Amino acid sequence: MPAYDPHAIEAKWQEYWERNRTFCTGDRSSKPKLYVLDMFPYPSGEGLHVGHPEGYSATDMYCRFKRMKGFNVLHPMGYDAFGLPAEQYAIETGTHPRVTTEKNISNIRRQIKRLGFSYDWDREFASTDPEYVHWTQWIFLLLFDTWFDPEYEWIDPEGKKRTGKGRPISELPIPAVVQTDGEETVCRYRDSFRLAYQAESPVNWCAALGTVLADEEVINGRSERGDHPVQRIPLRQWMLRITAYADRLIEDLESLQWPDPIKEMQKNWVGRSQGAEVDFFIETSDTSYEKWTAERKAMGFPGQPGPDTIRIYTTRPDTLFGATYMVLAPEHPLVGKLTTDDQRSEVEKYIKYASNLSEEDRVAGRGEKSGVFTGGYAINPVTGEKIPVWIADYVLISYGTGAIMAVPGHDQRDLEFARTFQLPVRAVVMPTDDWFQRMQDYLERLHEVLVIEVPNKKWPPQDPLGPDNYTQYIELLPEAFIEDGEGMQSANPGVSLNSLPTPLAKEKIVAWLVRSGIGRSAIKYKLRDWLFSRQRYWGEPIPILHALNADGEPSGLIQAVAEDELPVLLPEMEDFKPTGRPGGPLEKAVEWIHVRKEGREFARETNTMPQWAGSCWYYLRFCDPRNRDKAWDPDKEGYWMPVDLYVGGAEHAVLHLLYSRFWHKVLFDRGHVSTMEPFQKLVNQGMILSTTYRTSKGRIVPYSKIDFKEGKAFHVETAEELAGETEKMSKSRGNVIPVDIPVQQYGADTTRLYEMFIGPLESTKPWSMQGVEGISRFLNRAWRMIVDESGDELKLNPAVVRNDAPADEEQLRVLHRTIDAVSRDMESLSFNTAISRLMEFVNYFTAQENRPLTCMESFVLMLSPMAPHIAEELWQVLGHSESIAYAPWPLLDSRYIQESTIEMPVQINGKVRGRITVSADADEKAMEQAALSDPKVKKHLEGHAIRKTIVIPKKMINIVAKPNTN
RNA sequence: GCCGAAGUGGCGGAACUGGCAGACGCACGGGACUCAAAAUCCCGCGCCCCUCGCGGGCAUGAGGGUUCGACCCCCUCCUUCGGCACCA
Structure with a gap:
């Protein structure tokens, strides 16, 4: 039966690899190490579709190639198995999430194994394993035990001087005032510096469902399930102080071999900006403005703003002279004080309105600015002018200081707001000629459609727009000038910015603000601290105990669960239904919660960790997955880290990678890992698309209802010809192709090869069942090139056997050119072209009467990383008894590629x-x-x-x- | 709106650093083998013109530019995909 039989061959070799533990990796070797990692998959109930193994195929081919090139390769696989779907399923059916999870894992493990990937299965684990949860909690406690010292100076492994480092909380200096106030105050003081800390933060509370919802479960302010109203209510939460590491998260990107767009996205996410903080005096204060300014001049800029000032942050301090009003976030603490009796009901109404909008909904109303005047006024510190204070939802309490000075002349949002509420607009930066020109062109194009009501002004201007009429028309222009220009109308007795280019004007005004004790330069980040607690069952419990006072109420004092008491495992529960309280399902586990220790009463923390926790450090555990005493052995970590190649989808470009890097840096600061960054090289595989078929009426037809013939698609029932469109694979489009389908039909080797042959790893590409057919033909041809199909027993094709003579010049040229090209393609992960080269090789040698054995061997070696099962079989036919997995990669003889x-x-x-x-x-x-x-x-x-x-x-x-x- | 990526035959794609556009595969057409079909093998296959040859012209989203030479670099525009969302 010597025809190519993928199923028999694949079963045989998968069994062989498993029995011989072919791909289990030792932790020490004279060979150079290589750590190749796939992103931690979530074991969903759907199983894998053809898009999932794309990255896995690529890393597997690369690993197999590198083993043949003499590397000691670490290539592990595991599961990120906590998460919402299993819990949701438990609520609906009562099935324990662990049961669902285990079932899903074994299905996915089966699917992955059938593709013959060379993972070291001895290292497999799931994030839900108690031993893994143990060390996830241990890292949480390390975060809890760490504070960030922004002044600490140290030398990094590259010899560069750095400032700012995470240090043990025991090294936190305690001010004398705190010290004298007693043990409890010291505790609270420490708690306020920890990288893991508690804070109030709003959650999506759905009273009807009796549970807190994730952002993606809320649509237009209502629950996705059941369409019930959702409210934002504050809740005590655990936060991680990722913002402390903002600068290092940006700086260290430089040393990484990551795609530039991903680095860019991370930088933007951290969103560092350089600006100034400025204090504005509130008119309704008890003191007078004169007294306030004198005090400031004498005392300087205070760390906290005090009750009579609004502190704002701006990136354009040079436009301070143009601040004609102020806006506070509705949640700003000074709103109450500023609001006059006249305005109170309006303001309260608006606050209520804004508080029930999610951030997404706030954005939905963008364009039309909404807001309310508080009735209060502040004083512009450079002009001494009285300016009104408004509240509006376009100012976010979570960014900067939650308050802005509005400069409608030079900020687009402020301009729109000013126009809506007819607030004054003042020009304080002279635009460039270039900008005037662009604006003029724009006006001319808009001429007919633009209707702006202008009292006492002719619009649009008769004369071309320019320095002479800029001031006159500024509030009517469709866009504010927000670029760098030159200062104008910006002078008071103490300082003048007139005619100064923007960068210099910024410097000068900040210097003046500092002298006057009114402002200082400041850096802000868009990045916010990481909300780390979830009101869920199926996650790692947060290992914290809350001390209870005599009444059994939490005293506010907390302590970590002792290291030797880890892991804190989830209590067994049968009913996962919501409690009806925001606290989450663990609140039901009364016995589990209650802890008595050394005669004192404690309650366990009932929040659990988010799914990110497990995927934040799994790459470290793979270095030493069975260690019972430590999260990992430092020697093994030192040997394997960093991950040399990390492959996964671009959808994780920001969050997962940023969170992992943050944890890694804390671990580094505390001396637990040897590298500052976890992932040296990152590659994002592109999405695999599928074809969605619709009837002429636009109804989606699932694959089960389609008859494919003559390259066209027909409806099984109506025989209507269906139009196909290339789209993302999703359940709702009925176009998901489970990976089992091509594997069953053509085998694992064909499936793997086709995954790579469709196109470059990084681009988005459509799956085509016909294309798979072509790859299958190629493997059959390769098989026949070497194997004699005529007899019953497996033996070499006579064209191969007959040849005792060495290969001729031309054959050697073809061979070595193939070696040259394929080697380079493998190195650069260009598997699509590598496969093309092998096809050309087969096309050439199939036409040859004499196929030298050495050429055939080299071919099989080159094929083996990509289609390992058929390669092992052919290797055996060629007379080898050892697995091909560690056979040396063919050597290039460059003499043959020179013409x-x-x-x-x-x-x-x-x-x-x-x-x-x-x-x-x-x-x-x-x-x-x-x-x-x-x-x-x-x-x-x-x-x-x-x-x-x-x-x-x-x-x-x-x-x-x-x-x-x- | 902003940021990012990408537009090449009927389709997926290839073309290394600015140097022969269309490798390889799919689909399609023709032929061989066969009683027949499948499988396999061979040939053809960007578009257009012609005096049909070892000919000519046009072609890498559109328009322009740089260059001896542009899929590749620059400018303007169009389209598609992905991400982000008023960040002061």
């Missing part, structure tokens, strides 16, 4: 008109001569005068010629 003669195209005026063949060592002169004597070239040059000849050795010759005029 003795070269064919070069000859261009005349950039068009190919002939070809010449010259010897490889011919000089430019000789090439030119050869070109000029070529009959076709001669013919084309008739009646032309040669003006110039460009000779690029080995590439081409271009003759520039002009027709003779005479």
Whole structure:
């Protein structure tokens, strides 16, 4: 039966690898190490579709290639198994999430194993394993035990001087005032510095469902399930102080081999900006403005703003003279104080309205600015002018200081707001000529559609827009000038920014603000601290105990669960239904919660960790997955880290990668890991698309209802021809192709090869069942090139056996050119072109009567990383008894890729008109001569005068010629 | 709206650093083998023109530019996909 039988071969070799533990990796070796990692998959109940194994196929091919090149390769697999779906399923059916999870894991493990990936299965684990939960909790406690010292100076492994480091909380200096206040105050003081801390933060509370919802479960302020109203209510939460590491998260990106767009996205997410904080005096204060300014001048800028000032953050302190009003976030603490009795009901109404909008809904109303005047005023510290204070939802309490100075002349949002509520607009930066020109062009284009009501002004301006009429028309322009320009209308007795370019103006005004005790330069980040607690059952319990006072109420004092009491495992529960309280399902486990220790009463923390926790450090556990005493052995970590190649989807570009990097840096600061960054090289595989079929009425038809024939699709019932469109795979589109389908039909090798053959790893590409067929044909051809299909027993094709003579020159040239190209393609993860090269090889050698054994062996070696099962089988047919997995990669003999003669195209005026063949060592002169004597070239040059000849050795010759005029 | 990526035959794609556009595969057409079909093998296959040849022209989203020479670099525009969402 020597026809290619993928199923028999694949079962045989998968069994062989497993029995011989072929891919289990030792932790020490004289070979260079290589750590190749796939992103931690979530074991969903749906199983894998053809898109999932794309990245796994790529890393597997790379690992197998590198093993043959002599590397000691770590290539593990595991499961990120906590998460919402299993819990949701438990609520609906009563099935314990652990049961669902285990079932899903074994299904996915089966699917992965069938593809024959060379994972070290001895290292497999799931984030839900108690031993893993143990060390996840241990890391949480490390975060709890760490504070960030922004002043600490140290030298990084590259010898660079750095400032700011995470240190043990025991090293936190305690101010004398705190010390004297007693033990309890010291505790609270420490708690306020920890990287893991508690704070109030709003959650999506759905009273009807009796539970807290994730953002994605809320649509337009209502629950996705059941369409019930959702409220935002504050809740005590655990936060992680990722903002302390903001600068290092940006700086350290530089050393990484990551795609630039991903680095860019991370930078933008952290969103560092340089600006200034400025205090504005509130008019309704008890003191007078004069007294306030005098005090400030004497005392300087205080760390906290005090009750009579609004502190704002701005990136454009140079526009301070143009601040004509202020806006506070509705949640800002000073709103109550500023609001006058007249305005109170309006303001309260607005606050209520804004508080029930999720951030997403706030954005939905963008464009139309909403807000309310508080009735209160503040004083602009540079002009001394009284300016109104408003509240509006476009100012976010979570960013900066939750308050802004509004400069409608030079900020688009402020301009729109000012126009809506008819607030004054003042020009304080003179735009560039270039901008005037652009604005003028824009006005001319908009001329007919733009209708702006203008009292006392003719609109649009008669004269072209420019410095002379800018001030006059500023509030009518469709866009504010927000770029750098020159200061204007910006002077008071103490300081003038007039005619100063923006960067200098910023410096000058900040210096003045500092002198006056009114402001200081400041850096802000968009990045916010990481909300780390979830009101869920199926997650790692947060290992914290809350001390209870005599009444059994939490005293506010907390302590970590002792290290030797970890892990804190989830209590067994049967009913996962919501409690009806925001606290989450663990509140039901009364016995589990109650802890008595050394005669004192404690309640366990009932919040659990988010799904991110498990995927934040799994790459470290893979270095030493069975360690019972430690999260990992430092020697093993030192040997394997960092991850040399990390492959996964771009959807994790920001959050997962940022969170992991943050944990890694804390672990580094506390001396637990040897590298500052976890993932040296990152590659994002592109999405695999599928075809969605719809009827002429636009109804989606699932694959089970489609009859494919003659390259077209017909509805099984109506026989209507269906139109196909390439789209993302999703359940709702009915176009999901489970990976079992191609594996069953064509085998694992064909499936893996096709995953890579469709196109470059990083691009989005459509799956085509017909394309899979082509790959299957290729493997069959390769098989027949080497195996004799005629008899009953497995033996070499006579064309291979017969040949005792060495390969001829041409065969060697084909072979070595293939080795050269495939080796380079494998190194750069260009598997699509590597496969093409192997196809060309097969096409060539299939036509050869004599197929030298050495050539066939090299071919099988090159095929083996990509299609390992068939390669093992062919390797055996070729007479080897050992697995091919560690056989050395074929060596390139560069003599065979050098040509003795070269064919070069000859261009005349950039068009190919002939070809010449010259010897490889011919000089430019000789090439030119050869070109000029070529009959076709001669013919084309008739009646032309040669003006110039460009000779690029080995590439081409271009003759520039002009027709003779005479 | 902003940020990012990408537009090449009927389709997926290839083309290394600015040097022969369309490798390889799919689909399609023709032929061989066969009683027949499948499988397999061979040939053809960007578009257009013609005096049908070893001919010519046009072609890498559109328009322009740089260059002896542009899929590749620059400018403007169009389209598609992905991400983000008023960040002061």
